[in-house]
Amino acid sequence: MACPWAGEREPHGGPDAQGPARFDFSSNGNAAGPLRSVARAVRCADRSRYPDPGYNALRERLAAAHDVDPARVVIAGSASEFVHRITHGLALRGRARRALVPEPGYQEYRDAAALDGLAVSASAAAAWAAPHGGDLLWLTEPASPSGATAIGALGAGIARARRAGAVVVIDLAYQPLRLDGQALPAEVDDAWQLWSPNKACGMTGVRGAYAIAPRGTEASAAALRARAPSWVTGVDGVALLEAFAGAQAQDELARSLARLRRWRSALAALLKAAGWQTREAASVTPFFMARSPAPIDFAALRARGIKLRDTTSMGAPGWVRVSAQPPLALAALAEAIGRPAASLRTGARVAGDSQ
Known part of the structure; x- marks a missing residue:
């Protein structure tokens, strides 16, 4: 299968070949960052040692912040790393045959699906199209690049997809940065939640993210943890995630x-x-x-x-x-x-x- 990238990767925001833009x-x-308490924690991280390969204390801290069982928490090297890991894992197990991705939206969802040979359906309405078993449904709340929200329809959309047997992943990279103060509906507990708070911290150069598995799918979370490379995120990523979960941050x-x-x-x-x-x-x-x-x-x-x-x-x-x-x-x-x-x-x- 041909690589979905023809030569160079598609451009991202942030620094490029010319370096950071002023x-x-x-x-x-x-x-308006970086958040000072998080920056301090990252500076003080002990880089002379490996982090705990199981990230046990970190998973417990994140679980407490979200009021979930630590067994549901999966540490990731970045949001992009998790996009590829869950897509590949589901494809290998035959759980995903098609990816439903938002358009406009983050290119990584489509790229990961293409690398694993999944069919891709991309449209503005893909998130709320009738999903089927074997679908991997990607939602971004709030959306990028628009910053728009579909939070009013999110709960019903998740419930509909789950009834159809689809796997739902909600990319919540920008939830901490939302300006309207809207909380997520309770139904997100039945979807994968992907959090990458380095953006909210104003520290995008520190890579680290985590996902929360749907309730009742602790075995799936354990399987995805097992598929991660050793020490998937370093001590600076651990420090960022731990600090961001605190009240001061x-x-x-x-x-x-x-x-x-x-x-x-x-x-x-x-x-x-x-x-x-x-x-x-x-x-x-x-x-x-x-x-x-x-x-x-x-x-x-x-x-x-x-x-x-x-x-x-x-x-x-x-x-x-x-x-x-x-x-x-x-x-x-x-x-x-x-x-x-x-x-x-x-x-x-x-x-x-x-x-």
């Missing part, structure tokens, strides 16, 4: 969300004033989709230290994903797209907005 609107990491996150709301409003106002089409009203996250009134010269922007996330590889050609950034970055973007910095009225610096 003004990076392409990354979904918390631009959650307090710091809540304060950062207030700042991100202001920055997102300023970004949307800037783009609208420049004639861009924006979809921030549909987003419950610090990022949203936008379309320029003219073709974007990505190379010219990159030369000015500015990076936007082209969403073509995510199934939304002609659009970009942009994330809330500090006032200095907004001023640079305003200059680059021909708007005076004075137009950033809603982005004027306020107390605490020193970044």
